[in-house]
Amino acid sequence: xxxxxxxxxxxxxxxxxxxxxxxxxxxxxxxxxxxxxxxxxxxxxxxxxxxxxxxxxxxxxxxxxxxxxxxxxxxxxxxxxxxxxxxxxxxxxxxxxxxxxxxxxxxxxxxxxxxxxxxxxxxxxxxxxxxxxxxxxxxxxxxxxxxxxxxxxxxxxxxxxxxxxxxxxxxxxxxxxxxxxxxxxxxxxxxxxxxxxxxxxxxxxxxxxxxxxxxxxxxxxxxxxxxxxxxxxxxxxxxxxxxxxxxxxxxxxxxxxxxxxxxxxxxxxxxxxxxxxxxxxxxxxxxxxxxxxxxxxxxxxxxxxxxxxxxxxxxxxxxxx
Amino acid sequence: xxxxxxxxxxxxxxxxxxxxxxxxxxxxxxxxxxxxxxxxxxxxxxxxxxxxxxxxxxxxxxxxxxxxxxxxxxxxxxxxxxxxxxxxxxxxxxxxxxxxxxxxxxxxxxxxxxxxxxxxxxxxxxxxxxxxxxxxxxxxxxxxxxxxxxxxxxxxxxxxxxxxxxxxxxxxxxxxxxxxxxxxxxxxxxxxxxxxxxxxxxxxxxxxxxxxxxxxxxxxxxxxxxxxxxxxxxxxxxxxxxxxxxxxxxxxxxxxxxxxxxxxxxxxxxxxxxxxxxxxxxxxxxxxxxxxxxxxxxxxxxxxxxxxxxxxxxxxxxxxx
Numbered sequence: 001x002x003x004x005x006x007x008x009x010x011x012x013x014x015x016x017x018x019x020x021x022x023x024x025x026x027x028x029x030x031x032x033x034x035x036x037x038x039x040x041x042x043x044x045x046x047x048x049x050x051x052x053x054x055x056x057x058x059x060x061x062x063x064x065x066x067x068x069x070x071x072x073x074x075x076x077x078x079x080x081x082x083x084x085x086x087x088x089x090x091x092x093x094x095x096x097x098x099x100x101x102x103x104x105x106x107x108x109x110x111x112x113x114x115x116x117x118x119x120x121x122x123x124x125x126x127x128x129x130x131x132x133x134x135x136x137x138x139x140x141x142x143x144x145x146x147x148x149x150x151x152x153x154x155x156x157x158x159x160x161x162x163x164x165x166x167x168x169x170x171x172x173x174x175x176x177x178x179x180x181x182x183x184x185x186x187x188x189x190x191x192x193x194x195x196x197x198x199x200x201x202x203x204x205x206x207x208x209x210x211x212x213x214x215x216x217x218x219x220x221x222x223x224x225x226x227x228x229x230x231x232x233x234x235x236x237x238x239x240x241x242x243x244x245x246x247x248x249x250x251x252x253x254x255x256x257x258x259x260x261x262x263x264x265x266x267x268x269x270x271x272x273x274x275x276x277x278x279x280x281x282x283x284x285x286x287x288x289x290x291x292x293x294x295x296x297x298x299x300x301x302x303x304x305x306x307x308x309x310x311x312x313x314x315x316x317x318x319x320x321x
Numbered sequence: 322x323x324x325x326x327x328x329x330x331x332x333x334x335x336x337x338x339x340x341x342x343x344x345x346x347x348x349x350x351x352x353x354x355x356x357x358x359x360x361x362x363x364x365x366x367x368x369x370x371x372x373x374x375x376x377x378x379x380x381x382x383x384x385x386x387x388x389x390x391x392x393x394x395x396x397x398x399x400x401x402x403x404x405x406x407x408x409x410x411x412x413x414x415x416x417x418x419x420x421x422x423x424x425x426x427x428x429x430x431x432x433x434x435x436x437x438x439x440x441x442x443x444x445x446x447x448x449x450x451x452x453x454x455x456x457x458x459x460x461x462x463x464x465x466x467x468x469x470x471x472x473x474x475x476x477x478x479x480x481x482x483x484x485x486x487x488x489x490x491x492x493x494x495x496x497x498x499x500x501x502x503x504x505x506x507x508x509x510x511x512x513x514x515x516x517x518x519x520x521x522x523x524x525x526x527x528x529x530x531x532x533x534x535x536x537x538x539x540x541x542x543x544x545x546x547x548x549x550x551x552x553x554x555x556x557x558x559x560x561x562x563x564x565x566x567x568x569x570x571x572x573x574x575x576x577x578x579x580x581x582x583x584x585x586x587x588x589x590x591x592x593x594x595x596x597x598x599x600x601x602x603x604x605x606x607x608x609x610x611x612x613x614x615x616x617x618x619x620x621x622x623x624x625x626x627x628x629x630x631x632x633x634x635x636x637x638x639x640x641x642x
Contacts (some may be wrong), residue, residue, distance in 0.1 A: 048427050048428060048431050049427065049430055049431030049434055049435075050427065050431075078402070079400065079402050079420070081399070081400050081402065081403075081419075081420030081421055082402075082403050082420045082421065082423045082424050082427070083424075084421065084424075085396075085420065085421035085422070085423065085424025085425065086424040086427065086428060088421070088424065088449065088450070089424065089425075089428050089445075089446060089449045089450075090449050091428065098402075099400070099402035099403045099406065099420045099423075100402055100403065100405065100406035100409070101406070102403045102406065102423060102427075103403050103404075103405075103406025103407040103409065103410065104406065104410075106369050106370065106371065106403070106407065106423075106427075107369060107407060107410050107412065109370055110369050110370030110371075113370055114370075124410075125410060128409065128410045128411050129409070129410075
């Protein structure tokens with residue numbers, strides 16, 4: 001396992017900010033040609049005719065080292081003149097897009113319209129920004145997370161951004177998921193992986209859609225890779241976003257144990273925060289190893305520290321198998 | 322004629338910067354609901370998937386009072402971060418687009434893609450910027466000026482911007498012109514006009530395409546409106562752009578007299594600059610009246626001064642009929 005890991009390839013499954021941080025940590029310690037990040041695209045949507053891929057962009061900007069360090073999304077130091085111009089025309093600037101960020105959406109949209117696959121478009125954009133890891137959308141097909149709440153159905157960004165996650169989530173569905181297929185690149189990466197890392201992203205609306213793409217859950221389950229997750233829930237709370245409230249309202253436990261139960265059939269190792277050390281025994285009782293460490297990530301060096309511990313934890317778990 | 326003029330409506334035919342200046346002058350002295358500006362769209366092109374309408378935008382920004390006073394096009398004080406972002410992805414930023422300017426192109430493109438007519442899109446954008454005059458594209462159909470030079474054919478913006486008008490123009494054609502129709506709005510404005518003003522725009526590539534749209538030349542010729550043009554050539558030179566060299570290489574005379582000959586069957590009055598006073602008799606010999614004044618326009622007040630003289634000149638010409 002140790003040899004396989006050192007020369008083998010790593011696949012990370014990621015949503016937005018939290019996933020991007022660990023992906024950046026992995027990118028700092030795994031050579032680019034050995035690291036593939038498979039990113040949720042169920043948050044993608046069209047705005048003013050432009051194709052926005054929030055999670056892909058967050059991971060791309062983070063891996064490129066240009067992400068806004070305060071928000072975790074968007075580009076550091078970006079200005080908002082184009083958005084202000086759009087507002088001048090009477091449009092509601094409800095979704096924040098920076099000027100340099102607009103360049104991404106404009107070119108992505110142009111290239112998709114001319115028939116390029118999102119996979120290739122993403123590779124081209126990320127490569128131009130100097131990203132050496134392989135960045136893959138979970139699928140080239142359209143999938144849209146829908147939030148069902150209080151008798152209404154909201155598009156994800158309407159729930160997440162426009163309404164600031166104020167609604168209690170009664171159910172989540174992924175429009176288009178039945179027709180979505182993983183790309184050849186995604187399947188090949190999963191098959192070739194020595195380690196698959198479930199980043200600390202929302203298990204319902206970030207990792208969830210990736211696993212729901214036809215055949216993905218099975219491909220991951222069948223893979224010989226060691227599978228390790230990092231709990232996005234620390235001390236019962238989500239570090240970012242509504243995952244904790246969403247888990248609770250959907251009937252899951254908002255804790256590292258709840259996360260372990262959701263990923264029970266998939267993970268060999270779950271990494272939990274020191275805060276949750278007392279949950280380790282209950283999680284191990286589910287049949288997975290537990291690594292306890294500091295999971296709340298600071299700047300890049302700290303992300304690399306956690307990534308290193310995650311991969312080392314996989315090695316130790318592997319050696320015990 | 323005086324009564325008809327004071328209560329009647331004015332139609333201006335315009336290209337970019339020069340036309341926009343006189344249109345702004347007219348807008349300062351004619352109420353918005355009596356002024357229609359019909360604008361060349363043969364320069365329109367697609368860039369990074371966005372529909373750019375350079376002349377419509379120049380006239381719109383000028384009438385809105387937000388045009389860059391140095392260039393005459395673009396928006397005053399605009400920044401260029403989105404364009405810089407596009408260059409980051411390896412694209413050649415050969416066509417300057419400001420951040421606020423991008424907002425125009427993004428919304429225009431979105432609205433055209435959803436099926437709105439360019440006429441309605443333009444009205445919506447201009448209205449939001451506070452433009453009270455009616456701004457109309459010459460047609461809703463695609464027309465593209467092609468520059469034939471040295472055995473090659475160049476798209477207009479390739480000739481005009483990318484190659485900085487360095488090529489000798491051997492011929493000009495308008496792709497799509499045979500299928501382009503004037504809109505109901507354009508025809509109604511021409512029929513209702515008391516005065517039609519040919520702004521000091523390039524007669525070949527700005528006013529030319531407007532007249533070439535099927536039925537437009539005839540509609541203008543048949544109209545009872547007084548027709549007055551302002552020469553874009555002063556002292557044999559174009560005030561802006563390549564009109565002088567283009568006229569010469571195409572076999573026209575680059576002078577106010579040359580302009581008069583081109584518009585001979587259409588104009589009742591030609592306004593020429595004091596510099597060209599000695600051409601007045603030759604122009605009048607062609608059968609049109611001449612008004613000699615200062616035609617080189619400074620700031621807004623000066624544009625209104627010229628617009629007032631143009632309309633007054635039409636009145637006097639009318640009274641002599």
